[in-house]
Amino acid sequence: MDYIFIIISAIFVNNIVLSQFLGICPFLGVSSKLNTAVGMSGAVCFVITLATIVTFLLNKILVLCNIQFLQTIVFILVIAALVQMVEIVLKKISPSLYQALGIFLPLITTNCAVLGVAINVVTKEFSFAGGQPHLFNLGEATVYALATALGYGLAMILFAGLREQLELNEVPKAFKGVPIALLTAGVLAMAFMGFSGMV
Numbered sequence: 148m149d150y151i152f153i154i155i156s157a158i159f160v161n162n163i164v165l166s167q168f169l170g171i172c173p174f175l176g177v178s179s180k181l182n183t184a185v186g187m188s189g190a191v192c193f194v195i196t197l198a199t200i201v202t203f204l205l206n207k208i209l210v211l212c213n214i215q216f217l218q219t220i221v222f223i224l225v226i227a228a229l230v231q232m233v234e235i236v237l238k239k240i241s242p243s244l245y246q247a248l249g250i251f252l253p254l255i256t257t258n259c260a261v262l263g264v265a266i267n268v269v270t271k272e273f274s275f276a277g278g279q280p281h282l283f284n285l286g287e288a289t290v291y292a293l294a295t296a297l298g299y300g301l302a303m304i305l306f307a308g309l310r311e312q313l314e315l316n317e318v319p320k321a322f323k324g325v326p327i328a329l330l331t332a333g334v335l336a337m338a339f340m341g342f343s344g345m346v
Contacts, residue, residue, distance in 0.1 A: 149287065150286075150287070150290050153287060153290050153291050153294060154290065154294040155342075156294075157291055157294035157295040157297075157298055158294050158295075158297055158298035158301060159298065159339060159342035160342050160343050162298045162299075162301075162302055162339050163260045163263065163264065163295050163298055163299050163302075164260070164298075164299055164302045164303070165302050165332075165335060165336040165339040166336065166339060166340070167263070169258075169259045169260040169263045170191070170258050170259060170260030170261075170263075170299060172251075172254060172258070173187055173191070173251045173254060173255065173258060173303075174299075174302065174303055174306065174332075175325075175328060175329075175332070176251050176254075177248060177251045177303070177307075178303050178306045178307040178310055178328075179307065179310055179311075180247070180307060180311065181304065181307045181308055181311055182244075182247070183244070183247045183248060183307075184303045184304050184306070184307035185300075185304060185307075186237075186241070186244040186247065186248060187248055187251060187252075187303065188296075188299065188300030188303050188304060189300070190233050190237065190248070190252065190255060191255060191258065191260070191261070191296060191299055191300065192293070192296035192297065192299070192300055193229075193233060193296075194226065194229050194230055194233060194255055194261055195260065195261050195264050195292050195293075195295060195296040195299070196289065196292045196293045196296055197229055198222075198225055198226045198229050198261055198264075198265055198292075199264055199265050199268055199288055199289065199291070199292030200285070200288070200289055200292070201225050201229075202221070202222045202225055202226075202265040202268075202269070203265075203268055203269060203283075203285060203288045204285070205221055205222075205225065206218060206269045209221065218266075218269070219262075219266070222262060222265050222266065223256075223262065225265075226255075226256055226261050226262060226265070227256045230252070230253060230255045230256045233252070233255070234252055234253060237252065260295075260299060264291070264292055264295050264296075265292075267291075268283050268288040268291060268292065269282070269283075269288075270282075273287075302335065302339070305335060306331065306332060306335055309331050309335065310328060310331065313327055313331065
């Protein structure tokens, strides 16, 4: 039952973009077209999930060696290595998606959503279904990371779809471009706030 609470909470209630406002740069930058939003969502999903698993295990070693003060540096290095791997694979498998993502693909390295999830998993205590607060175990951490990444992807894909629809409609001149995108993101965030009564 805890895993269901983790999934619902990470995707809908505490959406990393729409309620915690992490990862806004690629969210706004890549979401103008649906196909690039789907590609970026897949890349971020892979990086967040794998980075969380690796950093969770590395953090155990850092704690054993009593060098937790290196946590942020180690986490950033792991994330950077994973992003390089994704970049190389995308360049070989889908050059068109690689070109479409442009500068935003290497920016996953500095995407605060990826680092935020990795740090949340090892530092924050969580309580599910009225239980005692505890740190995540590896299974819970993996589910949380995957659900958070899916929530990020859901928000990005919904936002890209809304932006594509806005391109087809008459928008007042003062609101064209970034202003209407920010207003749409705000309305989408308010819509997701409606899920907060679920958990």
